[in-house]
Amino acid sequence: MAAGAQSELSGLSSQISAVADALSRYANDVDTVQQQQRAIETRQDDTTTALTRARRTLEGLKSKKDTDPSDIYRTQGHIEALNWQMRGFSGQLAALASQRSAADNAAILTLTGTGTRGALAGILPDRDGGVSRAVTPTVTLQQLSALSATELAALFALYPDLAEQLLADEDPNAVTQWWASLSTGTQTALVFGASALIGSLGGVSAVARAAANRLNAAKRLDEIDARVAELRGTPTSGGFSTPAYGYDAGTFDAEISRLLAERGYLQKAVEGTVQLYLYDPSTRSIIEMIGTPGPQTTAINTYVPGTFTSAFSFYGGGVQQVGTWLQSTDPSQVTFVWKQGLFPGEDPETGDVQILPRIIEANFSFWADYTGSHLADFQAEMRAATTSSVGASHNAIGYSWGLAAVTSSESPQTHYDHVVSLSGAGMPSGWEPQHGTVYSHYAYRDALTMAQQSGQVWSGNNPGTSSAYEQHHYATPEDVNVVIPPILNPFAGEGAKVVVPLTVVQATTDPLGNHELIASNDVRNWSALGDVLKGLRQ
Template structure:
């Protein structure tokens, strides 16, 4: 509440009491609702099956502490506000008295000074007489001294009022601070007590992890709503540190964090894969709710405009994402999302299940022009899914697109763009290697086209791959060198990118192309009949065939089976 030095009692005690009553009323309603739910949980109607009744009662019991904390917190805030309203009312009374005293003192000072001036003027007149009257002079001097005493007394009263006013200002600051502390105390806010944007900004990621680990899921939800900057702060946490922190928590703490902070847990490198998938299942459901509302909105706009098909394209795009996410939710999802953040263009799909049998983890990075929408139709996942299925329980694959990928040829040829993407990919691989089920496996990096630049740029930031597969890869960074214990191989058709790599002047990655920097390779795979070039082919048809071959290497059609078998063998070779 704002106030000034000239009006320290500013504010409405009645309005503050109204806020207190509102909180008390909400606390009462919360307790009444909890009591009603308890009564329902103890019901034994024949229409309520025993299993569902038991599950409901168990959930109610689990949430009882949070509900009680919420009610008690509202009551504590109500009490703090009631106290504050009473104190402010007293300050208003004191301010009114002091204002009256100041006005009276100021008037007394003014009158006393006038009297002093009058008395002082009489003495010189008496002294100028031919025969000064000593009695008159003495009387004038006594009158002047008396007037000065009155002035001094009036000034003293005014100073006393000013001192009391300064105390009034201090008292207002004091009751404000006391009320603010009470409203944010642990009894009022539970685990949120004392948390502020400044504290979050000044706290290390490891300390923030410890802080949130003891919070309830409700407190966590409130915390992220009040402080969305928490997500950015925790992104800086070291993946190894995250893995140790998560491993030390109980299953109930895991559940509270997953339910309370799904957007953070679902993106936190170092959290086990299956826990991240569980969190992103919730994120996907939240996105589904948003998509359903958006689709209804566009449909209504079209109907109101009298053009029912006006927004069909937009609605179709939203429906495509909706159908994909529906496969990632429900009791038996067929899509597992290791990362999903539509707003930041982040998606990683996990294929397979990490276990004690896992031997190979494939991180597949698609190439230029890759977008989140490509995941919705399933095309971009095909080669990774094939290799995972061939590897069985021993293989887990991640189809990776974390952030913006190049959407133009110049951007795909930009080394700084690739190095920045490589730093992000390095965090991802560090998160995989920190997980107990994946810390001993062979990490396989596989990049199609520009994706290889991302894979090798990650090595520049610290990633260690056991194997690197180039699927018609574009190139590698200038400072990149083969790691001594890593095997590298290129799998390509003689496609449009390979043709460009052979042009004069080395226009593609300055000539630092896979087959020119030491990647193992055989001859180019022979093109299928439908994509062969003939002497009579025009430029357009030749380019079309070249693009077809470039995409073929990352597909699973029968025409690409020879390359797929070689990829599988290369991954499994000891």
């Protein structure tokens, strides 16, 4: 055997041995932590049962008129002692979490040391023979593509802000070219090892992003489960705040409810029944992909929901109804249900809708301009990444306020083949239809169409009265015409003078229900949805 080959094999053997030793130590450390955790959790469960029994005993004692006060005091003391035990368990679990984190960090530092670094050599900065974590290294996509899934996972665990750094620097078109140049094996390694980056990287194929976000969702489920367990294991003294935590049972219940709602949605992503093109709670952003872009795709639609939209709107499936109906009726239709950033009227903490006074936010032009700029950026990156659907049309569907964001995003660079208004609110001042774009408006009589008759919604620049839009108006049994008599001035010099003429308001007795109906897959709305699909196919 040549001396060079012998040296290379010797070095490889040494590297494998060092990695094996590091992994063995790490496995032992993790096993120790898990055994201690199970023991603490068993004692925690026993104490929780005892605490529940003690509280029931206290309630029974208080309900009896002849109870000896000393029995109540004794039981209260027992409850407080159990509460302190629970606090102790929480502290012990927190210490174990720190111990596990230390084991993780030690493993990472060892696996990225000079003896085990492998392809990471040249990327990780040295510090006394180890790795410096003080400064995130500058890394290129080309360098990442040379790493294995394990090496990628170690790199992003060591530098959690590396993904954010790369996301800020990369151009979607350049990313598309880079991604297309990679082998399937390299793409797979990046999805598995750098899912935090790939799940949000503009220019990466939509299918790969959905796969990466499936892994990110699984990680988030672990975080949610840990937090819910912590909340449920935290004593609240029967619902009253405690000095140790400063929360009460109501606060805990509200957070648990939010977390479980998120968990239910992300579980669907893990199972593959929901495809997430983007999931970033820190920026209030979710983009769900309904269908899969490919050569068979004839239309790629971006659906922008309306006022009050929050993450909870996705959790419950409300904003996906139109896209789901289109795709189930015509599988060649792919829809991205789009939300990036805070929407008008949104309550990100509870998802509650407070119509007054927050409905006025839907009339602010700056909000539509801001959201429209993000929508234009999304169009650029999404179109760069869906090159497999070369012949597909690119359309935008704006529901209610969502139309204002859609029309604010339009420019020569952001051109739609078809813009669909589902009871759209309005267009920005100075808006003009784009050459080559088909505009269509679909609506029932509802709260918005009634308000638009005042001329105050988007200064009267509304799709229902715009000559640029094909008009599709649908009647319901709740439709009524409200006649407002003229207002006269009886003191006018030459007899009564009409100050305000007779007005006929086209109204409905179900204004909110009809507004929601146009964006639903309710059987009563199938006719309207069929017209929308017919228009998208043209």
